[in-house]
Amino acid sequence: MAYRGTVKPNYNSDPQKDAEILYKAMKGFGTDEKAILELLTTRSNAQRQQIKAAYKNLHGKDLADALKSELDGKFEKLIVGLLAPPISYDVTELRNAIKGQGTDEKVLIEILASRTPTQVKEIISAYKQDYDKSLEGDITGDCSGSFQNMLVVLLQASRQQGVNDGTIKSDAEALFAAGEKKFGTDEDQFITILGNRSADHLRRVFEEYKKLSGHEIEESIQRETSGSLREVLLAVVKCARSVPGYFAESLNNAMSGVGTDDHTLTRIMVSRSEVDLLDIRAEFKKKYSVSLYSRIKSETSGDYSKTLLLLCGGDDA
Structure with a gap:
């Protein structure tokens, strides 16, 4: 590749x-x-x-x-x-998101929804080594409810491999029955299916879901869930569709509105610069009709800006 x-x-x-x-x-x-x-x-x-x-x-x-x-x-x-080595960088980001006053849920969601099962296992092991604590224990001590349950499922890093043709239809039906079809939402079904199936399998489930419900699964999640659970489920769906697409959207959000979310901008540019930043750039241009390079240039300044632009690696104008 x-x-x-x-x-x-x-x-x-x-x-x-x-x-x-x-x-x-x-x-x-x-x-x-x-x-x-x-x-x-x-x-x-x-x-x-x-x-x-x-x-x-x-x-x-x-x-x-x-x-x-x-x-x-x-x-x-x-x-x-x-x-920082990539895994150490993720571990430090997760630790900082958990310790201290309040929890930076955005960091927990972004890292756990986007990393591969192998990377998640390496993060868990490095976290234990660096802090002599269990990442799962620290997360369950800091989060609660269905949001906590979804993060714990993602930490198991036990997604099935490939596509199981026999369960595509039943998974789509189970998601439909758990949300749109009933009063209230069976959040556990969303957690189990979205947290345990491969990206390839989920994309097929989303197609089937659209046939059943008449709209995309993201719309159902927006309507049927709220708060941090909604955010983590949407992140998992977006990453199943396209990890570079998910990060392009996250970068756009970080540079939209009043002031720039420099923490998110830094984290994504550092962690993806040797993974898929070329693809993120392409997705950014496609989604927002402007290059990531020119957007960073207009939203940042000084040596910080110069470093980000060098990491960006070129302008897709």
């Missing part, structure tokens, strides 16, 4: 030389932000790990800590995010 990320390895780079460039960029009076952002956006995540190791060997300091002391605000968060 062709590589769909925007950030690629730089095969001419040398971790020790890169570490020295970063050291010089932070040494003395003032910081050379341009040197930092240009270097880190033109190295793959695996190469950034080698640079971190080289920096520690040469200077006895952690590179992320050194950068934190020199940078600030959203630019700092973006640069430090690029230094």
Whole structure:
């Protein structure tokens, strides 16, 4: 399968030389932000790990800590995010979403709805290793009701493989009976089917559902559920249809309305830059008739903006 990320390895780079460039960029009076952002956006995540190791060997300091002391605000968060291995980045985001006052449900939904079962298992294991706590335990301690139940199902990461032709019709009928057809909603049916079937299978179920009900399943979820449960079910449906489409919509939402949701913008650009950002760009252009690049350019500024635009990897104008 062709590589769909925007950030690629730089095969001419040398971790020790890169570490020295970063050291010089932070040494003395003032910081050379341009040197930092240009270097880190033109190295793959695996190469950034080698640079971190080289920096520690040469200077006895952690590179992320050194950068934190020199940078600030959203630019700092973006640069430090690029230094984290992908699973560690997800784990830190989930931990921050749970601890402290209130819960950032948007982060829990986005990560657990969009990652593959293998990635979810790796996240659970890394979370346990980093915090000596169970991710499921922390989530159930922080969330409740049907929303909690859906997140727990997603954490089991046990979606069936492929398509089961024999259950497409019965799954669609069960969803129809659980929502549109009855007074009140049988939320458990939605949780069980949407949380346990493969994306390929669900797309077929959605087609069947449309024949039965006369409209898309998203419309039923909007009508039949509310709050965080509605958000997580919609995220799962959108990811089953198209993960890049889901992220294109999330990026648009992050840059719409009053002020920009920099946390979401940073998280998606960091976590998808070596996965499917080319596809997200294509979906964004298709959905909103404007390039992701030009939208980021108009909604952000400074070194933060420059870094995001380099991660974006080009303008689909």
